Amino acid sequence: MxxxxxxxxxxxxxxxxxxxxxxxxxxxxxxxxxxxxxxxLLDTLGCGLExxxxxxxxxxxxxxxxxxxxxxGAKVPGTQFQLDPVxxxxxxxxxxxxxxxxxxxxxxxxxxxxxxxxxxxxxxxxLSRTAIANGKPALLVKDVLEGMIKAHEIQGVLALENSFxxxxxxxVILVKIASTAVVGKLIGLTRDELINAVSLAFVDGQSLRxxxxxxxxxxxxxxxxxxATSRAxxxxxxxxxxxxxxxxxxxxxxxxxxxxxxxxxxxxxQREYGSYVMENILFKISFPAEFHSQTAVEAAMTLHGELKIxxxxxxxxxxxxxxxxxxxxxxxxxxxxxxNPADRDHCIQYMVAVPLIYGRLTAADYEDNIAVDPRIDVxxxxxxxxxxxxxxxxxxxxxxxxxxxxxxxxxxxxxxxEEVVVEYPIGHQRRRTEGIPELLDKFKINLARKFxxxxxxxxxxxxxxxxxxxxxxxxxxxxxxxI
Numbered sequence: 001m002x003x004x005x006x007x008x009x010x011x012x013x014x015x016x017x018x019x020x021x022x023x024x025x026x027x028x029x030x031x032x033x034x035x036x037x038x039x040x041l042l043d044t045l046g047c048g049l050e051x052x053x054x055x056x057x058x059x060x061x062x063x064x065x066x067x068x069x070x071x072x073g074a075k076v077p078g079t080q081f082q083l084d085p086v087x088x089x090x091x092x093x094x095x096x097x098x099x100x101x102x103x104x105x106x107x108x109x110x111x112x113x114x115x116x117x118x119x120x121x122x123x124x125x126x127l128s129r130t131a132i133a134n135g136k137p138a139l140l141v142k143d144v145l146e147g148m149i150k151a152h153e154i155q156g157v158l159a160l161e162n163s164f165x166x167x168x169x170x171x172v173i174l175v176k177i178a179s180t181a182v183v184g185k186l187i188g189l190t191r192d193e194l195i196n197a198v199s200l201a202f203v204d205g206q207s208l209r210x211x212x213x214x215x216x217x218x219x220x221x222x223x224x225x226x227x228a229t230s231r232a233x234x235x236x237x238x239x240x241x242x243x244x245x246x247x248x249x250x251x252x253x254x255x256x257x258x259x260x261x262x263x264x265x266x267x268x269x270q271r272e273y274g275s276y277v278m279e280n281i282l283f284k285i286s287f288p289a290e291f292h293s294q295t296a297v298e299a300a301m302t303l304h305g306e307l308k309i310x311x312x313x314x315x316x317x318x319x320x321x322x323x324x325x326x327x328x329x330x331x332x333x334x335x336x337x338x339x340n341p342a343d344r345d346h347c348i349q350y351m352v353a354v355p356l357i358y359g360r361l362t363a364a365d366y367e368d369n370i371a372v373d374p375r376i377d378v379x380x381x382x383x384x385x386x387x388x389x390x391x392x393x394x395x396x397x398x399x400x401x402x403x404x405x406x407x408x409x410x411x412x413x414x415x416x417x418e419e420v421v422v423e424y425p426i427g428h429q430r431r432r433t434e435g436i437p438e439l440l441d442k443f444k445i446n447l448a449r450k451f452x453x454x455x456x457x458x459x460x461x462x463x464x465x466x467x468x469x470x471x472x473x474x475x476x477x478x479x480x481x482x483i
Contacts, residue, residue: 012195012247015267016202019154020194022273023181028149033275037145038466040103040152043283043439044114045077045481046446047102048095050363052078053449056341057098060223061091072133074125077481078450085119085126089179089233093118093226099363100222100345101288103281103427105152106327106395106403109159110291111171113277115225116151119179119233120144121478123186128475138473139186145470147182149278154178156277160398161268167261170207172228177201179232187236196245200235202257203249214334217343270398280401283427285438288363292328293351295422296405300355302420303409307356314356315375316411320383322348323406323419325391333385341366349380352407394423403428440464450483 028034051057062081063069074088075081081091093115096102103114121144128138155174164173180201184194207228211220239245250257251266258266287297307313324333334347344350344366353376355361364370394402406421426435447456459480463469469477 010248010251012199012245013250015250016195016198016247018273019177019181019198020191022154023150023185024191024194026150026273028146028275030275030279033149033278034145034470035466036278036281037148037152038469039283039436039439040114040148040278040281041117041141041145041469042443042463044096044102044117046443047099048092049078049446049450050101051095051098054098054363056219057095057222060094063087072126072129074122074129075475075478075482077478078483080483083122085122086230086233086237088122088126089119090223090226090230091118092122093175093229094223095226097225098222099288100290101284101363103283104291105156105159105277105281106291106401107156107160108163108396109165109171109174110327111155111159111174112225113152113155113175113178113281114148115172115175116155116179116182116229117144117148118226118229119183120147120151120186120229121474122230123183123233123236124474125478127186128473132473132475138475140470141472141474141477142470143186144474147186149275150273151178151182152277152281153273153275154181156281157269157271157273158267160270165209167263168208169261170209170212170224172224173206175225175228176204176206176232176235179229180235183233184236184239187240189236189240193239193242195247196243197236197239199245199247199249200239200243201232203246204231204235206261211342212331212346214336214343217346218340219342221342221346280429282401282403282425282429283435283439284425285427285435285442286425287351287361288345288366289351289361290332290346290348291425292325292332292403293348293405294425294427295403296322296324296328296348296407297351297355297361298422298425299405299407299420300352301359301361302422303407303417304356304359306417307409308359312411314353314379316413317356317379317382317409318412319410320352320356320379321408321410322352322383322385323388323391323408323421324348324385325395325404326387327392327395328405329385329387335380338371344371347380348385349383350376352383353379391423401428455480 073082076091155178184197332348391404394400402423404423408419409417
């Protein structure tokens with residue numbers, strides 16, 4: 001008895017068409033989404049400027065072939081590079097993610113939707129410069145903000161109910177999917193071409209989480225998003241040539257994404273695409289720390305102050321109990337040696353120890369000259385992480401999305417300090433009013449790292465007013481950020 005496989009080409013998977021129809025047709029009307037995208041753009045670029053002070057980051061930047069300059073190419077903020085949009089996307093994506101200090105989305109899958117700005121800004125800048133050179137209208141920053149809102153939404157909604165890390169895949173797959181869809185619209189793909197492009201992003205090889213976890217934690221986690229968003233630009237451009245797509249890339253029996261990479265399970269969806277993710281995005285404002293630890297670091301800062309008032313020191317601590325949520329334990333509860341900054345900024349014990357000792361946590365505190373302080377590892381060994389089921393429930397609750405941590409300190413003489421509980425970090429929507437002024441201060445500090453005072457003021461005059469910035473031509477805005 002013989003069997004055969006049908007070679008009839010199927011209709012595109014609904015997941016593909018839903019993404020594409022959203023990108024092409026959805027009109028963003030929510031004022032909060034537009035305003036938040038504005039703040040997100042500033043914060044993301046500011047984080048990239050800070051990363052440019054780290055040689056480990058800057059060594060990866062520039063053209064593939066040294067000295068290459070692309071006429072009408074995209075410029076990389078804070079540098080003198082002008083590159084093709086694919087390599088520019090890698091450069092921009094790498095600098096904005098390097099220090100793990102910009103926005104975050106936490107759900108069944110977590111990630112950093114601002115990573116998509118690498119592909120969006122590079123493509124929009126290149127298109128704008130090309131348009132002006134050909135006597136056509138340039139894109140506006142509003143087009144970049146729209147792209148950010150939609151990329152945030154695609155990445156975030158896919159992440160709500162679908163855990164890629166549980167099957168060993170890194171969350172940057174969602175950056176690649178979202179960036180491909182939004183960049184594809186920017187370059188003018190038809191609906192069919194855009195479906196092809198998104199299918200190419202799914203059929204692509206996906207990054208493993210190896211570089212995020214012990215014993216292999218390493219610096220690729222800082223450029224993985226740059227790699228993903230640049231790959232998205234490449235795939236969108238390939239689709240524009242008329243290259244075919246793969247309509248059942250997800251559902252094809254045996255060979256589709258679900259069977260190969262998702263244990264046979266289909267994606268689940270909690271809500272339709274809109275602007276929910278941008279409205280509820282989490283900003284990293286106070287500390288360059290993996291987001292599951294943000295509230296723990298804030299609690300540690302409070303306890304540092306209390307110890308100081310009592311005239312006690314971190315060396316007098318006998319035990320620290322960290323009451324936390326399941327995701328924090330799975331991702332950043334880490335014992336043993338920490339080999340590099342990438343290892344340290346994903347260890348909750350390290351991120352609690354530094355503020356207890358020094359009363360601060362900055363990006364520089366992950367470097368070797370601080371990590372050699374023997375007090376840090378002594379304190380790490382005194383910490384115990386315990387899951388609080390309520391914290392885990394509230395973490396997943398769409399109405400709360402808390403990221404709670406609670407710290408209790410016991411001193412050598414038996415004194416137990418009152419537990420400090422922080423459920424929502426300052427970058428959470430529930431603390432947005434408190435957080436935005438600090439976010440803008442952070443942006444100003446980051447501008448001062450790279451630009452002279454006069455240029456800083458020009459940038460601020462152009463960028464702080466939402467309407468003024470939205471109506472600027474993209475290339476004119478980027479030119480303000482060039483050294």
